[in-house]
Structure formats: C-alpha cells, structure tokens
Amino acid sequence: YLNHVKRIKCAKQETFTIYFNLLFLSSTAVVHGLQNEPYYKYVWNGKLLERVKDIVHHDWLTYIIYGFCGQSKLLIFGRPVLITLIARRSSKFAGTRFLKRGANCEGDVANEVETEQIIHDASVMSFTAGSYSSYVQVRGSVPLYWSQDISTMMPKPPIRLDQADPYAHVAALHFDQMLQRFGSPIIILNLVKKREKRKHEKILSEELYPAVTNLNQFLPPEHCIDYIAWDMARYTKSKLCNVLDRLSVIAENVVKRTGFFINRSDFYCHTLRPDDRWGDLGGHITFNGRVQTGVLRTNCVDCLDRTNTAQFMVGKCALAYQLYALGMIDKPKLQFDTDCVRLFEELYEDHGDTLSLQYGGSQLVHRVKTYRKIAPWTQHSKDIMQTLSRYYSNAFSDADRQDAINLFLQVFQPSESKPHLWELPTDFYLHQKNTMALPQERRSYTLWWTSGVLTYLPVPYDEVPCEETMKTVKVRRVNRFNEEIDTYTEFFRPFELTSFDETFCIAMTNSAWVFMPKTVGVDPSPFTVRKPDETGKSVLGSKSSKEETVLQRKTAASAPPPPSEEAISSSSEDDSEEDRDDDGSVSQRSTPIKLLTDSGESNRIHEPQQQTTKDPYGCNLAQLPAEEDLYIYKRQDKLASSSSSSSRAPVSIFSEDSVYAVSPPQSSADTHEALESHVLTGQGQARVLCREDVLMYREYVKNRYM
Template structure:
C-alpha cells in the first residue's frame, strides 16, 4: 500500500463501515447511522449528509439524560439514564393520543439505564451493563375531545380495527428492534363508575389475543393488566410490592446486556435467582432479548413509578453481574436506591414537562405513602399547571414540533400552519393513499423476523444488515476519532471543580450521613433521621456543596467546651439522631479527644475538630508523607524544574522513548 491508508465504505443506509489498512495490518472500524425513529433533526440533515464529512453531522435526541456516581467502598460506579423520545407521531398530551396508521404511538419513549464500572476507564477492557424498557400510548385509534376543555375529556375510539392492523404494525416494529418476548404492562383502570379508561383495555386485550393466535407460542406477546390506581387507594395492598413481583418476572424473562461473562464471585457467592435470568448468552456476555412496554392513559405518573420499580430490579441484577453485591436485591432507604430514585424522578419530571406541560403529580413517595403533607399542595399546583398548558399553550407547541420535524413543509400556494383546522392528515398521510400491497392480517410481521427470534432482527447477521463494501483510497492524514482524547481532553486547560465528574451527583457526598462511625456501604438501610440531606436537583445546594469543598481546609471557629459534647443548635433536623444513638457515637470520640489531648499528640485546633477516624495517624490532620526511592524523586524534581523553564538535556533513552511514541501514534 506504500504506507497509505485505504478505507472501505458501506452503501447501506443503516450502517457505514470503515475498514482501514496500514501496511499489512488491518484495523476494523464501524460507523453506525442512528436509529432515525429517535432522531429529531434527521429530516434537516438529509440534504447535507451526503455532501459533508460524517463527523460534522450532529444527531439530536429529545428526552432526558442524567448521570450519577455510586461509590462502593471507594470503587466508582457510574449510573446513566437516557430517555429517547420518538420523533414519529410526536406532540403534546391531548393533541396526540393513540397511534397513527403506520403503527407509531404518541409519547413513545425508550429508556435505557447503563451501569459502568468506572474504576477501569478503558472502552474495551471496561465492564458495562445496560437495560432497556419502553413506554408509549395504547396502540389503538383513539383520542379525547378537547372542544369543551375539562380536566378529563371523554375518551373515544375514532376507528374500528377488528383485525388489529395498527397494533400489528406497532408490535412488528418492537419485534424487529427488541426481539421477544414483548411484555405489555397495562396500568389503566378496570372499575369505574362511568366508563372512561376502561374503554382502552376492552379494545387492547382482544387485539393482543388476535395477534397472538398467529405467532409461535414461545414468542407470543404477554399481556399484564393491573389497576394500579385502585390498589393505591386500598389500605391492605402494597403497590410497590406488587410492582416488585412483576418486575422480578419481567427482568428474568428479558435478561439484560453485559459485556462480560460470569465473574468468579458468582461461584463464590451463588444465588438461585441468577440461574433463571433470560436473555441471549454469547461468549463475551449476554444480550437482552425482548422488552417491557408500560402504559397508562397518559404514560406519565403511574408509568414512571412502574418503570422505576422495574429499573430498580434490573439494577440489582446488573450490580450483581458486575460483582458489586452478593445477591441481586436492593432495598429501599439505601443510598443506592435513593440515588436511583432521584434519577428516575428527574427523568419523569422532564418527560412530563415535554408531553404534559408540568412535572409529575404522583411520585414514588406517593405510592410508598411516605410523602409529606406539603407534597399534596405541590400536587395540586402541578395539576393546575398541566391543565393550563393543555388548554392554552399546547396548540402552539404542537405547531412548533410539526415545523421542526418537517411534518409540515411550507410552500407557495399552501395554507399556513396556523390556518390548518387540524394536523390529522399531516400525521396520517397513508390514509389518503390506497395501498397496492395490503399487509396480511395473519402474517402481520416483517418477513424473516421469526427465524431469528428471540434475537432482534436489527442485530441479526443476515443479508439485510450485512452489506457489501467497496474500497476507496483516502488521504493519509484523514480525520479519525481518538476515544481517549475525546473522553479525557488532555490538551484543554480546564478547572477541576467545573468538570462533569465532580459536579455529577455523588452518593457518598450527598446522601451518606456525615457523622463518624457510619457504615459507608451504599447498600445499607438507613433510618430517615440517619440519612444525609439530599441535594440532588437543587442548584443552591449544589453550589453550597462546591463552596464547602473549596473551603474544606479552612479552620472552623473554635467552639466552647460545652459545644464539643452537645449537638449544635444550628444543625438541621435531618442530621440529628435520637438521644441514645448520639451518646453512643459521641462517647468514644470524646474519650479519643481527651486521650490525644493528654498525650499532646495533636494541636489545639485539631483537638477541637472531630477526626475522621479513631486512629491518630489516619486523618486529614496527621498524615505521614509516603516514602519514595531516589529515582522517583529525581523524576518528580525533573518535572518541577521543567515547569519552571529549566529543561534538562535529553539522553539516549529519552530519544528512543520519543521515537517509539511517534511511531505508535502517527505511523
């Protein structure tokens, strides 16, 4: 090849492969095009994507992205939550309901939770786990009449669909993307004095039965109907316990993704539930097959709580698979679950604002029945805010969405967007076209899907996903993406306190109690009075936490002798404990301070401050410098002198090392 680079490009619209050759070595690379269902600027990029370099294209998703750090005895674990809203049949709450004629449903969101062992930052040697679930409107032709605005407009079925044609199109998409089993969790009401939500269940269940009679029994769609609102009012039923049973069954059926095979710790600490987890096993780990599809009427409040419980169950299995815990089970009132609950509440608030116009009305604490009385007034305000948005601002938001997604494209001689009486025909274009090849009512799935189930058809190695490539010579210094540089950005001058890894929510910093002697494990159940003050989502508290970190080394004002043995009056109620536990914790600390004072091992300033440990030399006030050898000291001093402008003469070993670096980096 003469030292040049050659790359091969795939012409498949779904995948683009780049295979690089340098001398005799072959380096394989893959550039994937995104799944356009969740790309919101896909239509805007269509005119330029074939003329500009792919690295210049920025694909935008609409939804939610949050990340938090879980410290397990100092071992960092990043928990990431990503929600992707569908760009098809997109809109606001009352204006987009049900499904369109192509099987796309309103408020369809794909939520993925990723667990990453951040102690190893390599993208190839690191350990990752992922779990995906979906929410979306009931896949039927239905809507609500908003001509006379009221809090709950009546639900009506717009079109009869006896052969479940639109539901078949929707579940065909899900089988193609997620594989089997497809599990439906329907949370709408069953018993009502006046039939309202029940209308949807009465039509959805026969549609699922009709579709299942043509599928193989092992790949049938599972239907779970549970009236969550009714059981919430009951004093005898625990809603979250019931959801936990459903979640356990779902996670075992679908499995989850992990890029590592079983660790040795699973043999040392076996668990009977681990052997029942499903999914598709590979030589390098396991894949999730199938997905849970949760819905209520709005797919907001009840759906978010149900998804949180399923995500909590999946998180336990993910942490167990990564060797973080000894059994796949997490309990409430632990730092880990509190951190995860805050993530899901932010996730639910964001999606609810985008679709309904307000934050969540009912949260996890509401269904646990531990919400404070002040929460009820907040719920009333959120309900009023949602009603105001639906009545006055949703129409303008819907027009903006239609224009941005290019569902409506302005042109001369065409009515303006605000002059249209309805946008029904913009989202239901195929209703105006007579289909030449009508889809079968019995073979309602895409050809070839069943032969690869339970593996998703999109990930199967077949002719549709593996296309031929052609060779093309490119410039030797063509742009490439260095993952290490993209992640760490070593060539940029940054402020350490402003980096995302520091600002990110941290379980040890924000949730763990601040007193001495507490179990630092994030899986320890803590009483409400023992837990630290939650600062997640509070801008002022986050700024205060950063300020406290910056001034951690400054000296506190010297308190009196009485202030050492008693609790300060300025302490918040959340940081206090009962009198017995306070005396038990303070007694050994007081004895230690008196002992150190008597032996004169610490200064007066240190004596008035609480040490972080009961060992005198293991604290921030008394640290012995590490002993290093002479060669290490010379290397360090050389770096310091170089920073001051005194550069030493390069020796032969330095030149050889630099040549090796240049050879590996640029040649």
C-alpha cells in the same frame, strides 16, 4: 493498489464480498473504518439533515435526540459507579397530550419513549477493559385508533375509538417494529383502570386485550406477546394493599425473562456466593457476556405518573441484578431508604418530570413517595398546583407547541401553493399520510410480521449480521491515526489541552455528598437502610419485628410525617418484609471503614470519631485533647494504617505485647533520579533532554499542529 478479498459468513449462511484496498505508500496502510447509521426514529432533525448528509463531512452532522439525560455517581466503599439514565423520545407521531393519542396508520404511537439505564464501573476508564451494563424499557400510548374530544376542554375529555380495527392492523404494525428492534418476549404492562362508574379508561383495555389475543394466535407459543393488566389506581386507594410490593413482584418476573446487557462474563464470586434468582435469568448469553432480549412496554392513559413509578420499580430491580453482575453486592436485591435507591429514585423523578413537561405541560403529579404513602401534606398541595398547571397548558399552549413540533420535524413544509399551518383545521393527515393513498400491496392479517423476524428470535432482527442490517453500515477509508476509528481518542482527546472541570463534572449528584449521613461512624455502604431519628437525621437501620413494621405502615397510612425535607428524603415507614435479607438483617455490611469521599475535602480521609469516654470508661473527660496531642494521634493513626505495606520488627523479645520499629521504605535508583531532576527543574537548572524525549515531543507537535 493491492486488492484483498475477504469472504465473511453471515448468520443466514450466505456469503458476500468486501474489497479492502490497501495503499502502500511509505510503508503506511490505509485503514477502513465502519460508520453506522443512527436509528432515525429517535433522531429529531433527520429530515433537516437529509439534503446535506451525503454532501458534507459527517463530523458536521449533529443528530439531535429529544428527551432526558441524567447521570449520578454511586460510591461503593470508595469505588465509583456511574449510573446514567437516557430517555429518547420518538420523532414519529410526536406531539402534546390530548392532541396526539393512540397510534397512526404506520404503527407509531404517541409519547413513545425508550429509557435506558447504564451502569459503568468508573474505577476502570477504558472502553475495552471497562465493565458496562445496560437495561432498556419502553413507554408509549395504547396502540389503537383512539383520541379524546377537546372541543370543550374539561379535566378528563371522553375517550373515543376513531376507527374500527377488527384484525388489529395498527397494533400488528407497532409490535412488528418492537420485535425487530428488541426481539422477544414483548411484555405489556397495562396500568389503566378496570372498574369505573362511567366507562372512560376501561374502553382501551377492552379493545387492547382482544387485539393482543388475535396477534398471538399466529405467533409461536414461545414468542407470544405477554399481556399484564393491573389496575394501579384502584390498588393505590386501598389501605390494605401495597402498590410497590405488587410492582416489585412484576418487575422481578420481567427482568428474569428479558435479562440485561453486560460486557463481562459471570464472575467467580457468583460461583462462591450463588443466588437462586441468578440461575434462571433470561436473555441471550454470549461469549463475552449477556444481551437483553425482549422489552417491557408500560402504558397507562397518559404514560406519565403511573408509568414512571412502574418503570422506576422495574429499573430498581434491574439495577440490583446489574450491580450483582458487576460484583458490587452479594445478592440481586436492593431495599428502600438506602443511599443507592434514593439516588436512583431522584434520577427517575427528574426523568419523569422532564418527560411530563414535554408531553403534558407540567411536572409529575404522583411520585414514588405518593405511592409509598409517605408524602406529607405539603406534597398534596404541590400535586394540586401541578394538576392546575397541566390543565392550563393543555387548554391554552399545547396547540402552539404542536405547530412548532410539526414545523421542526418537517411534517408540515410551508409552500406558496399550500395554506398556512395555522389555517389547517387539523393535522390528522400530516401524521397519517398513508391514509390518503391506497397501499400497493396489503399486509397479511395472519403473517403480520416482517419476513425474517421470527428466524432469529429471541435475538432482535436489527442486531443480526445479515444482508438487510449490513445495509446501514458504511465502509469508509480513513487515515491510520484517525480518531473516527479510535473510541478512546475520540472521547478523551489526549492531544488537546483540557481542564479538570471540563473532563469531570464535579456538580454530579453523588451518593456520598447528598444522601450519606454526615455523622462519622455510620456504615458507609450505600446499600444500608437508614431511618430517621428524632432530629430528622439518617441513622443505621436496626432489626425490627413484624409487629413494628405493621405499626409503621398503619402510621404512614393514617398520619403523614412532619413536612421536613430531610425527613421526607430519608423516611422508610413503608419498607416491606420482602425487601429485607433472608436472615432478617437490614445491613449487608456493618463494619465501618474509612471512606474516601469526593466532596470539597476529597483528598482527606475521614478522621476517627471522637466518641465520649463515658461508655467504655464510665466517666467523661473535662476537656478536649490539645492540638499537639491530636496531631500526634493523627500521625500515629496514619502510620498504623500504612504499616501493612512496610516491615515491622519487635523491639524486645516479647512479640505478643511489644513496641514495633518500622523500617523506612526503600526507593529505587529511578525514583532518586526523578526526584533529583524535579528539584533541579524547580531551581531553574533543567537537565538536557534525551533522544527519546526529543522524538516524543516532535511526534506530538507533528500530530497536533501539522
């Protein structure tokens, strides 16, 4: 054994030692791989794995995350971009609506969900050379001691504050966790009502704002918690206010402050085509890119309908910055009624429906179309049915679901000496265990954060390489070619026989399949505004004046459009002036090009559109061209498109208007040899393998089966 000692400087300017034991046997070194521990707050079977995680091999451990995962493909002129949306539900103080409200004594809130949107440039399938971008936001119940009385079930049970908390102790515990995980700034977007005839939601705002004010007086001014209160329900009822315009302004300010993650430094195109909004973008700039610092925390009473729409608007704003950072668009701005935003809206609606089913017992009642005021009357009937479904679930099935959650999370462990779960009058003490015992040391009301958190802000404490965070990293000795330390081999698994269907999901939602109009000749850009015509099909948006926009808004507010599904998905009456480009145009690219799609005809290029001859020539052809003529036209079009890579020479001396002769492409000797070998193999005359091929095959068999 040869022991090597390597000293590594930490961020705290402290040193510690890692011993690398290198065992030299047959000139092969043993590699030490790093294995991280998961963030157990979002692992739902963490208690079940505690007894076996140190005994069995870690490949046998499967960490379960409860929430939502969706992925769609956005085609930008044939360039695939994968948009992934992942929502992780917290396993602390988990439960159903009305049974889990507010926070427990440890600072964990009900219905806490961490939503992350990941943008991946799929044209480069590499973990080292690929481009990735991510943005995270959080939803959760109001961090106070509050609940609702469900002894007599009604649509809106009264809200009550269970305990007096003058020093905001439970809120301090909650925001201390957020500072450790996300850094600063922590931005609160409170969407509960402000004006009510009878105090209901207003009780929470009157208690939350003083709590945040009390905590901020002890923080440094540059790291204070931002509190934004906006009565979204009241603005929705007003015909003069546009809810999404106000949310877009809030989203712009939030994304500028927090920034986002990207593993690439700024492209040169940002210098050539600068944008004022990119210059003052926040976050932490590193050598390899950017890191998000801080997070937006959105809440209403249930954290379902209003919260999902607000998160969609923030995600839409972040998506524009992410695509701009990856060099996909010219400006960090996306408009409604484009293929890109429709695809993103569908992802967020599936995300909201899933979380609402898990917590509230029904799908979303109010969607993005509802707040845009373009939902037809059929949507209102669906909203009524979802409200009834949610009321039925809360009244009859939530108690059993809560018991199942308590059992699975090991909050309640059956025992012969204990009463049964269904015999307990309440599960309050199961989720608030610290209330049964006096704390050994009382936390300070002024220095309410964990020691060391403020030292590294705005960077989160959990991501700083110091002694505390390095405790979650384990150094393991693995083989040299072990897939545990090779991300590429672990994901693609090239040594296994796989099929195309297992590797690539052909059923993934695609912007070219679902949202792009089927009529050829339309601008294929997914960032082009498309408006419905008389037939309900999507067509290119044209320049419209301010009076036409105001008229469309009034029409949308008074009379909804016909309940056509295609018209619903492509309507754009509520498109705001702020979402348009500076020059008034609604299209960023207007030159139609040939698009390579992923549909059933993925290997074919869209054929040129056969337009009528009346417009250019003043007359119509009596009949369509024959198949032979069409075949010759297609061949000529294909040669013309590929002629840029081959040399062309004019036949006559008149170079401006002449027929060109195309020289055939030249092939190398290796190409001839490969083609000859392929033909001989097809005839059953396989050539003798060379020594390199034999050695490669032996190495494959050795790694695969031995």
